[in-house]
Amino acid sequence: MxxxxxxxxxxxxxxxxxxxxxxxxxxxxxxxxxxxxxxxxxxxxxxxxxxxxxxxxxxESVSGLDRLAARPFTENQMLEVAAKNAIADEAAKLVKDGDAIIIHGGSTCYLFALLLANRNVRIYTNSMPLAATLWQNGTCHLTFAGGDLYREPGIVFSPKAGAPEFYASKFFLGAQAITPNGMQESHPLIVKETELLLQRADEVIVLADSRKFGARARYPIMPLSRIGTLITDEGLSEANHKMLTDAGIRVIIARPGPENS
Known part of the structure; x- marks a missing residue:
């Protein structure tokens, strides 16, 4: 040939x-x-x-990556499901019974939370879809953010509430975009909420499929140095893998199994 x-x-x-x-x-x-x-x-x-x-x-074209950052939760749920399920599986392995954790909104975090629904863990979340599902189908201890519902990102937020009285060993969150300058988000309310939650967690664990690298969003959210662990899929480029490890981040590559295909 x-x-x-x-x-x-x-x-x-x-x-x-x-x-x-x-x-x-x-x-x-x-x-x-x-x-x-x-x-x-x-x-x-x-x-x-x-x-x-x-x-x-x-x-992928740059314009396509730019559009990625603006998609709402309901649309993102339908994208790269196998990769997201594999990432969620790896994230669940990092949670121990008895842990108190924060789980942010986002489609990958939603799939991750489903795996913890009936485990002995304490979960704080600001995600309306996630909280509704855990309430209906879970037995875990659930603490839900208070405030107004913002429908596009699917989060509940109160600008006057301040940081919650909840302390976590791990903060799991997704990302709209990851660049050498750090994580970026497209919705200013997500940035404000994340900044508050960062004050209440020891370790930050980012769940981000490889499409998020090279994407661009409007608002910076945190530097790479604040991330302890990042879980992504096999589409991660060698250059981006080096960027993360050079920043001291533990990188876990999630590989979809037959059940996630």
Whole structure:
């Protein structure tokens, strides 16, 4: 098989799935790991694909990434579900029975919270969808933020309330965008609420699928140095992996299993 034939097959594979590992590509085009890595380097250099941690991902335009930051909760629920479920699974492993934790709004955090619904944990949240689900289907101890409901982000917030009287060992939150300058959000109320909750948690754990890297949002929320652990998917680029580890962040790569596919 010629190089151009391999490249055509590899690009065709990415039309059916967002990510392909080196092992996937080896089997798909029947080539050695060294050949696959050379192909990846050439396709990445041409802009046809993105070189990511362990393989390649479909190329995305900057404008598409910009639009990502403005999507409401209900729309984000439908995106990258397998990756988000895998991230949620990894996050649940970090929670011990008896823990008091804060879980922010967001579609990945919502899936994570479902895994804790019937565990012996204390959860504080400002997410209306999350609180409603845990109330109906859970047995965990739940503390809910007070204030007005802001429907687009799905959070409850009171500008006069101040930081809650809840202290957590871990604060789990999602991200609209992650850059070398830190995390960014598109809604100012999320920024204000997060700043208050950061005062009440020992460790910050970010749940963010790889689409969030390179995205842009309007408001800075925290520097990378404030993040202890970040859980993402296999689409994370090598450059972004290095950016995170250089900032002292523990990076966990979540790999979807058959049940999440």
């Amino acid at each position: 010629t190089e151009s034939e391999r490249h055509k097959l590899m690009l065709g594979l990415l039309r059916d799935q967002p990510f392909a590992s080196v092992r996937d590509l080896q089997a798909y085009v029947n080539a050695s790991p060294a050949t696959i890595r050379r192909d990846i380097a050439k396709l990445h250099a041409s802009g046809a694909v993105r070189k990511v941690f362990g393989g390649i991902a479909a190329a």
